[in-house]
Amino acid sequence: MRTRNIFNLRSRLSEVAKFRPRNYQYESLPSSTSIRLLELTPSAKSKAIYCSLKVFELQDAPAFDALSYTWAPIVSSKVSTTEPQYNDPENGISGRQCRYPITCDGQSILVTANLRNALQMLSKSIVAKREVTKQKYIWIDALCVNQEDITERNAQVANMAETFKAAQSVIVWLGEEDEFTADAVKVIEQISAIPETEWQSAGYTDFYKDDCYRKLQVQHLSYLNWLGFIAFVNRPWFKRAWVVQEIALAKSALLVCGRRVFPWDQLSKTLAFIKSTRWYHHLTTEKMRHISALENAPGAYKRILSTSADIAMAAMYLDRTRAHIATSGRLTPQSQNRQRKPSLRLLLETHRYCKSTDARDKVYAFLGLADRRLAPFKELPNALVPDYSMTAQELYLQVARAFLVSYGNLTLLSHVQDQSHTRIPNLPSWVPDYSVGLQPYPLRFRGACNWSASGDLYWKRNLRSMERGYLHVQGYQIDTIDEISTLRDESKDAADSWASCVRLALGLDDYYRTTSSDMRQLSRVEVLWRTLITDSFARQYPAPAHCGELFIDYIINLQIRHRLTPWSSDIEFQPHHSPLSKSTYPEWHALLSSEPEGSPYGVQLYERRLSEIVASMFKGTYSPIGLAQLQHEFDIAGGSMRRLFKTKNKYLGTGARSTQVGDELWVLAGAPVPFILRRLPRGTHQVVGEAYVHSIMHGEAAGMGLKLCSTALE
Incomplete structure (x- = not known):
C-alpha cells in the first residue's frame, strides 16, 4: 500500500510538472509607440491570478486605466521559509524578499507581494463591480514593459508620460489597511x-x-x-519618484487602501x-x-x-x-502669458526627497513632466534621453553639466548634499547625488532674500574640464575657518551644542566687522541669532527686530530646562549623583555681559525678562508657544545639518555638517551664496557646501580688496 501511494504521488507530481507554466517570454513590440495592456481574468474564489497581455499602438489603444503602486515588496519580519525568494543587487534590492507567480497567457511571471495584492484587489473589484475600475484593460509598468530589454525599456520610459495622459484614470494602490x-x-x-x-x-x-x-x-x-x-x-507610495508623473498627468486619480476607496x-x-x-x-x-x-x-x-x-x-x-x-497652458491672471509646465531643475529640486529602486530613475521619472521650452532643453534639445546602459554616476554628471551650461551660473552647487550622505561612487564633489535627499533646504529657499554674494562677477565656464570631471571656478577666497560648533547629536550633554555656539560668539569683537560704512553695527548676541536663522523669519528678510526678544526668551527657556534636567529624571531623586558639566550652563551670562552699552541684549534686560517669566509660571499664565516659530526657523535654517563656524578674521557663519577647521570660505563668481571649499594636496578643491555669512551675502566681497583667483573643483 505504501509503495502504491508513493507511486501515485510521483505520478501526480509528474502531471503537475507537465502543466507548470514556463517563465513568460516577451515578444518584441512592433514600434517604439506600441504598448502592452493587461487584461485580468476575474476570479471571486481563487487567489490565483490569471491575465493576458495585448499589444496596441498607443494612439489606437482601447480605453484603459493605469496602476500606480510601489515596486518594492513589503518586507515582513516574519518571512515564510517556504515562499520563493529573490535578490536583485544591481537595482538596489536584496535580502529575503518574496516574489509570487501569476499566470499570464499560460506562462509564469514573478511579481512582488505588493503587486500581487494590487492585482487581487483589481480582480475582486471587477467581480464585485466595485467602483475601482470600469475598464477592461490596465497598464502596469512591471508587467507591460519587458524590464530585461534595455532598448524597449528606454523607449517605454521616454513615452511613459503619454501613456499616463492617455489613461482614463490612475488607480493608486497604497497597500493593505x-x-x-x-x-x-x-x-x-x-x-x-x-x-x-x-x-x-x-x-x-x-x-x-x-x-x-x-x-x-x-x-x-x-x-x-x-x-x-x-x-x-x-x-512608501508617497515618496516614490515615478508617482509624481503618474499623479501629475492623471485625468483623475483614485486612492485605494485595502477596502477603502476615495478620490x-x-x-x-x-x-x-x-x-x-x-x-x-x-x-x-x-x-x-x-x-x-x-x-x-x-x-x-x-x-x-x-x-x-x-x-x-x-x-x-x-x-x-x-x-x-x-x-499649464492656461492664461495667467496677471498677464496674457500662458502658464508653463515646471522646468526639469524645479522638478528635481522639489522632489529630491523621492526614492527609487534604480538611482537613474531619480532623473528619468521627471523628464516627461518637464517643459522642453526651458533649460536645459532650450539650449540642449537632445540632452538627457533615457538610457539604462548608462551608470547613475555618468547620468548625474551629464545632468550637472547640462544645468551649468544652460543656466550659466553656479546655483547648482547649492544642491550638493553633505559629503557624508553621498552614495553614488566616484561622483565629483560639485555634482549633486540625486539618489539621496537634501537636508537642510538650500539657502535660497529661505524666503525673498535675493542673495547675490558674487555681485556682478560672471562665471567663465570651461567645457573641456567639465568633460574630464573638473569644474573650473573663479572668485574670492575670503577667509579660513578656525573654529566650529558642536551639533546636538554629537554630544551626550544636551547643552553642549549651545555652549559651543556661545563660545564662538564670545570670540567676536564688540561690534561685528562689516565691509561697508553704511551698514549698521551689530553686537555679538544680535549677530548670533541672525546667523542661526540666516536672518530670515517667517520668510521675512531681514528678520524683524522682535526676533531678538524671542531669542532672549529662548535662552531663558533653555537655561530653565538645563537646570531642571537632573531634577526631572526617571531615576530616584539623587541630585548628588548627577554632576553637571560646564556646558550644562552655557556662558550666556558672559555673552550678555559683554554686550556694549546701550545694547538691547544686556544682562539687565535678561534678568528683568527672567523675573517676568518666572512670575507668570507661578501664576500659571506663561505659555512659550510664541517660541514655536523661532524653533521652526532654527530647525529649517540648519538644525542638525548645518553647524556654526567662526573664521580667523572673526566672521560668523553657518555651513555644512561636514565643515572642518581649516576649510576655506569663498565667494564664487556666478554663485548667489558663499561656499566652503576644502583644499586638496594637489592644489584643487572639493565642495563642502554652501554657507551663510553675515555681511557678505550681497556683493560686499568685491569691496574687500581681495585678489580674484581661480581653482578647479573635483
Whole structure:
C-alpha cells in the first residue's frame, strides 16, 4: 500500500510538472509607440491570478486605466521559509524578499507581494463591480514593459508620460489597511469637507484648541486621528519618484487602501488646508509626543511617537506638482502669458526627497513632466534621453553639466548634499547625488532674500574640464575657518551644542566687522541669532527686530530646562549623583555681559525678562508657544545639518555638517551664496557646501580688496 501511494504521488507530481507554466517570454513590440495592456481574468474564489497581455499602438489603444503602486515588496519580519525568494543587487534590492507567480497567457511571471495584492484587489473589484475600475484593460509598468530589454525599456520610459495622459484614470494602490488607516480616513473626510472660505477661521495655534472644529463645523478630531494621518502620508507610495508623473498627468486619480476607496481630490483639499493654516508645523511626532493627552494614552501610536515622523512634505509637493501641470497652458491672471509646465531643475529640486529602486530613475521619472521650452532643453534639445546602459554616476554628471551650461551660473552647487550622505561612487564633489535627499533646504529657499554674494562677477565656464570631471571656478577666497560648533547629536550633554555656539560668539569683537560704512553695527548676541536663522523669519528678510526678544526668551527657556534636567529624571531623586558639566550652563551670562552699552541684549534686560517669566509660571499664565516659530526657523535654517563656524578674521557663519577647521570660505563668481571649499594636496578643491555669512551675502566681497583667483573643483 505504501509503495502504491508513493507511486501515485510521483505520478501526480509528474502531471503537475507537465502543466507548470514556463517563465513568460516577451515578444518584441512592433514600434517604439506600441504598448502592452493587461487584461485580468476575474476570479471571486481563487487567489490565483490569471491575465493576458495585448499589444496596441498607443494612439489606437482601447480605453484603459493605469496602476500606480510601489515596486518594492513589503518586507515582513516574519518571512515564510517556504515562499520563493529573490535578490536583485544591481537595482538596489536584496535580502529575503518574496516574489509570487501569476499566470499570464499560460506562462509564469514573478511579481512582488505588493503587486500581487494590487492585482487581487483589481480582480475582486471587477467581480464585485466595485467602483475601482470600469475598464477592461490596465497598464502596469512591471508587467507591460519587458524590464530585461534595455532598448524597449528606454523607449517605454521616454513615452511613459503619454501613456499616463492617455489613461482614463490612475488607480493608486497604497497597500493593505493597518491599525492607523481608520484615523487617517476620518481626518481626510472631515477636513476635506471644510469650505475654503472657512479656512481663515483656523489659526496657527488652533490646532491645540478643542473648539476649533466646532467653528469649522466638522466633527472633532483627536490627536490620535492626526497621528493616523501622519502614518498614512508616510506610506512608501508617497515618496516614490515615478508617482509624481503618474499623479501629475492623471485625468483623475483614485486612492485605494485595502477596502477603502476615495478620490485624490479629497486628499488634495486636506493637504491644502494643512498648508494654509501652517498646521504642518505641529504635525510632527517630536512635538506631539509632549502633548499630555498622548503621553498618558498613546494607544496604538506608542511606537510611532518614539520615532521622528512628520506630515511628510512629499505629499504636499506631489499635490502641488499635479496642480501646476493641471494649470499649464492656461492664461495667467496677471498677464496674457500662458502658464508653463515646471522646468526639469524645479522638478528635481522639489522632489529630491523621492526614492527609487534604480538611482537613474531619480532623473528619468521627471523628464516627461518637464517643459522642453526651458533649460536645459532650450539650449540642449537632445540632452538627457533615457538610457539604462548608462551608470547613475555618468547620468548625474551629464545632468550637472547640462544645468551649468544652460543656466550659466553656479546655483547648482547649492544642491550638493553633505559629503557624508553621498552614495553614488566616484561622483565629483560639485555634482549633486540625486539618489539621496537634501537636508537642510538650500539657502535660497529661505524666503525673498535675493542673495547675490558674487555681485556682478560672471562665471567663465570651461567645457573641456567639465568633460574630464573638473569644474573650473573663479572668485574670492575670503577667509579660513578656525573654529566650529558642536551639533546636538554629537554630544551626550544636551547643552553642549549651545555652549559651543556661545563660545564662538564670545570670540567676536564688540561690534561685528562689516565691509561697508553704511551698514549698521551689530553686537555679538544680535549677530548670533541672525546667523542661526540666516536672518530670515517667517520668510521675512531681514528678520524683524522682535526676533531678538524671542531669542532672549529662548535662552531663558533653555537655561530653565538645563537646570531642571537632573531634577526631572526617571531615576530616584539623587541630585548628588548627577554632576553637571560646564556646558550644562552655557556662558550666556558672559555673552550678555559683554554686550556694549546701550545694547538691547544686556544682562539687565535678561534678568528683568527672567523675573517676568518666572512670575507668570507661578501664576500659571506663561505659555512659550510664541517660541514655536523661532524653533521652526532654527530647525529649517540648519538644525542638525548645518553647524556654526567662526573664521580667523572673526566672521560668523553657518555651513555644512561636514565643515572642518581649516576649510576655506569663498565667494564664487556666478554663485548667489558663499561656499566652503576644502583644499586638496594637489592644489584643487572639493565642495563642502554652501554657507551663510553675515555681511557678505550681497556683493560686499568685491569691496574687500581681495585678489580674484581661480581653482578647479573635483
